[in-house]
Amino acid sequence: MTYKKLDEKDIDFLVSLCGTKRVFSGKEVPEIYSRDELSMVRSYPEVVVEVLTTEEVSQIMKYAYDNNIPVTPRGQGTGLVGGSVALYGGIMLSTVRMNKILELDDENLTITVEPGVLLMELSAYVERHDFLYPPDPGEKSATIGGNISTNAGGMRAVKYGVTRDYVRGLEVVLPHGEVIQLGGKNVKNSSGYSLKELIVGSEGTLGFVTKAILRLLPLPKKALSLLIPFSDLGQAIETVPKIIKSKSIPTAVEFMEREVILAAEEFLGKKFPDTSADAYLLLTFDGNSNEELEKAYERIAHICLDAGAHDVYISNTPERQQSIWSARGAFLEAIKASTTEMDECDVVVPRNKIAEFVKFSRGLQDKLNVRIQSFGHAGDGNLHIYVLRDTLAKEEWENKLEAAMQSMYDKAAELGGQVSGEHGIGHAKQPYLACSLGTEHIGLLRNIKKTFDPKNILNPGKVC
């Protein structure tokens, strides 16, 4: 792919549209815009524009399309697979300033937001109005635009589903600059192929989301967490299908190991309530009365104790829950701080295959002699497995990483799983996606991309 390199005239156009304070070019582009949170690929955009309005995005896209300039959308850059890295230079459109909450509609139970609103801002805002926005990815400083682009999942997917399930409507700027409205505040819709569903999870490659109408739920009045220690991870995870089978649906079921918890304690400088066991399940329940919660968790506590749990710690005050969940929220950062470099595998497998997958990935650690750590969403089958470089030399690291990744993606496919549960494909996971989907399927994705973006100018080099 060859694109036009930006010249003075192009920069002048952008400045004429957005002024000098929101346009950074050449050496003014901060280092942070050359990468995301994890992926190893780095590349600078030629210019970064902090857009403010749909109209600006539309005019810039049209200009870029007419002039064959690549455009990379970017939120807070918290991605892990290089999805927001400007591989071919060009224009980066940052949504950081497009961060207004536009309307909370309590008759339709929707909130309308700009894409740069942070997940933590959105949650706090709706909770103040007694509503819940259920998707709950670990990274609370991600933008809602980013969450939509990867169809982010998070902890509460067990009970509430993922981002897709809460996107009612989108305003999207297409690669040639046209603006379309998809969905709306309507609860149902059977009016032609759902482009809204196609845009969700398309990682900014089909269109640029400039507005989202999100569905809200009434805020549950009560919540509590159970922290449940087990002798080892296998025992903990084998308990999960029994929990699901019990028909008491928890809000979240996370698994964690002592080693990861200790890393989080060190990273945060805060003590975790218990670190005596090798492995833990962490469950949350929510509902509208204490009786409702008690019924649900008592049954599950018994199941866990029958399955060999050492104890069941109930955490029913906001403070105690906060101490546990803040550790959980710091796992990724803590693991990252414990090594020199790392890469991640974000597979999802059917819930009754998690134990087998985790056992397999632990076996790889010994087989390949490379440190591997994991945590994740035991209740929905989505695992985060990190391969750590530590002191390995470059070539050895690359070989071991590739071997580990290939083995894990092969195993996931064997178990009926998928390449990514919630972090997306971006740049880093493309070969694994192509391999997992097969020629026919990936061919359809490529043709859909061509339909939206025949010149391949919007976020090129990603997904397919």
Next chain:
Amino acid sequence: MTYKKLDEKDIDFLVSLCGTKRVFSGKEVPEIYSRDELSMVRSYPEVVVEVLTTEEVSQIMKYAYDNNIPVTPRGQGTGLVGGSVALYGGIMLSTVRMNKILELDDENLTITVEPGVLLMELSAYVERHDFLYPPDPGEKSATIGGNISTNAGGMRAVKYGVTRDYVRGLEVVLPHGEVIQLGGKNVKNSSGYSLKELIVGSEGTLGFVTKAILRLLPLPKKALSLLIPFSDLGQAIETVPKIIKSKSIPTAVEFMEREVILAAEEFLGKKFPDTSADAYLLLTFDGNSNEELEKAYERIAHICLDAGAHDVYISNTPERQQSIWSARGAFLEAIKASTTEMDECDVVVPRNKIAEFVKFSRGLQDKLNVRIQSFGHAGDGNLHIYVLRDTLAKEEWENKLEAAMQSMYDKAAELGGQVSGEHGIGHAKQPYLACSLGTEHIGLLRNIKKTFDPKNILNPGKVC
């Protein structure tokens, strides 16, 4: 579009594949296969094949593709917009015999079915195993394949969402005969553009669904209905946003008028519990304890009484609920039986715009001097409005019908609504969809269709 007409060689091929007992050609094709439940368009397929396996579908699709023969998928033909009518003749693939429930997986809370399983069979089967399949369209004798093709909604969408929200995985035969697997038993998935979401609601125009993995919920232990009489429909419907705003989420909120109830009484030969009022809201609640239900419905009962409801009838036995809901289930048939011919408008609008839309459609009745009846899903904004021919002469009927439909679709657009909430576009509603979406949007749909089906042989003349 010109297609090959079937000759003896083609029929021989189909018979060699499926035997004589499942292939009906020429005059053997029963009348029922020339139409669906409502739409005015009629056309016979040249041959009907009752397929049994994915392999058969794949081979027939490949043959049809190679020979330029149109193929129309059909379930039970309960559609209302001509989606399963073979407009260009060719081969009709009926799923009636592809009706096996393949697996109930209680560790992953999924059920795997063939497309010809009826909704009522599926519901009864999972309920026997203490599970709930939440989508609940009025037409229980529709196939699940048909439900997926229109993204059917139904009564319980207020609390549980629509068919799309319960489709975890699909096996799909593409127009040229290749078979692809989309999704699976996984709870999360961010692995490339979601073709599964594109197939759901595509009305059999992008691929032929041969298997579906559906998500189940634990069966709620308790349920009850409230039948709430009001002085008039306006008063009833204006109460709905207040109910939604109360943050007690009912499972279903239906509205109905005395005239429609009387038609259903006559059609079924059964008495409805009350017909003293002009208009009713019918609400259902479900949950796991009586206390939970009581809390929810008491609050809503007060809201309704404050808004002018005459009374609140509680129906908490299965028998009493059955008598109410069987009447509700017969509305469409009853209205149909009360006139000579009719057509339907299935718009969806934001929930706080329903009152305005219903008032508008009632105004049309007087303005155009044509009988119009309606009922529908007040809780999710999806209205079913029927324009009735009665004794009108052909030309007068056609003029009035067109004027009524155009006015209603224009009004829906003005209120931020969509052309179809759950019945789809099929053949009948194409002009309204094109008008509603605009050139850019409909162009994308057409190009997506071309990507999947460059020869336009799968269900041609539908959607876009």
